Amino acid sequence: MNSIESVKNTMFTKAFTQNPYPAYEKLREEEPIPYVLLPDGEYAWMITRYKDAVEALKDQRFIKDFTKLSDNGDMDHSSVFSQNMLFADMPDHKRLRGLVSKAFTPQMIAGLRGRIQEITDDLLDEVEGKDNINLIDEFAFPLPIIVICEMLGIPTEDRNKFRVWSNSMIEGSNGEYAKDIQQHMNDFVQYLGKRFATVRENPGEDLISKLIISEEQGDQLTEQELYGVVSLLIIAGHETTVNLIGNSVMALLEHPEQFELLKSQPELINTAIEETLRFNDPVEFSTSRWAGENLEFKGSPMKKGDLVIIVLNSANHDPNQFADPEVFDITRQKSRHLAFGKGIHACLGAPLARLEGEIAINSLIKRFPSIKMNADKNELDWRSGMIVRGVRELPISL
DSSP states (O other): OOHHHHHHHHTTSHHHHHOOHHHHHHHHHHOSSOEEEOTTSOEEEEEOSHHHHHHHHHOTTEESOGGGGOSOOOOOHHHHHTOSGGGOOTTHHHHHHHHHHGGGOHHHHHTTHHHHHHHHHHHHHHHTTOSEEEHIIIIITHHHHHHHHHHHTOOGGGHHHHHHHHHHHHHTTTSTTGGGHHHHHHHHHHHHHHHHHHHHHSOOSSHHHHHHHHHHTTOOOOHHHHHHHHHHHHHHHHHHHHHHHHHHHHHHHHOHHHHHHHHHOGGGHHHHHHHHHHHTOSBOBOOOEEESSSEEETTEEEOTTOEEEEBHHHHTTOTTTSSSTTSOOTTOOSOOOOTTOOGGGSOTTHHHHHHHHHHHHHHHHHHOTTOEEOSOGGGOOBOOSSSBOOBSOOEEEO
């Protein structure tokens, strides 16, 4: 077995998940578009170089709507959740994204700053006085889920249900939730159905109300699309930010000189967030694309229906795009990383995730300037699954 085959065969192991970057380096150099066996038994082309990744993310020969490749028109719960702009091609994508984008204008996101700061301060008040905390459970998870629940008009007391459902759908393919995924999806559908009924009876100013009103005014949002769009907002609206906060704190504590620099110059927070997004992207892989036709991409012959995945974290460490990519530098300028994708499917919630990360990290450091990681990084339990990159727990000494 040659060295590349060895790398491909060890992907998705525990050691790989803890530190995938040496494997990505070898792939970029020797086989930049490998055909890899995934944990669920499916094969996929994986695009690892930055320039190839940008091109693939914009290439509309790679389709997002799998139903175009299938004659099976049956609708199940998993397809209900896929009826959103993330899994749509033009022109459906433009219509669906347009309905949601009204809630994510720069002005509306900027208007949330005060409320996000209040939530952050409340969460830090709750942990003050403790010697040790799990940063994920007690800070990184509650902050974005409270924000997205408030935006959607969902009772905050239901947020822990969303954590279970979200983990199940994101990690279910090869994680501990596999056996429960169908039940969790059933529960999620039932919950949303009840919520939609409540909102139809008594609409408010929240985003779900606006989407339902749009639907009833003939804006061609189907019931399945309503499920898909709202589930995407709930899941994507907090998953990325949970891991952005966790990965940022981890990177800063692993690089004490950068931590001290940010403490002394908090105005560097924006470039610090961008560097975390590049250095340890909370979204490891793009969501699925399929070759919509028989095609050749950078010398790789792909058949219609072949699964194609862009390895965002590999692209973000490509030395042909980033000088000294393995160096964590919060002063790095003009970082055109791919953490939020590219092209028509670029993340709509990126400004919100950035704002939440900025407020969370600076507020945490200001309140607890002597925090330390209370664990060996090699012993941390990284999340499974094919999308997010982050740890389940991050023990921190305050």
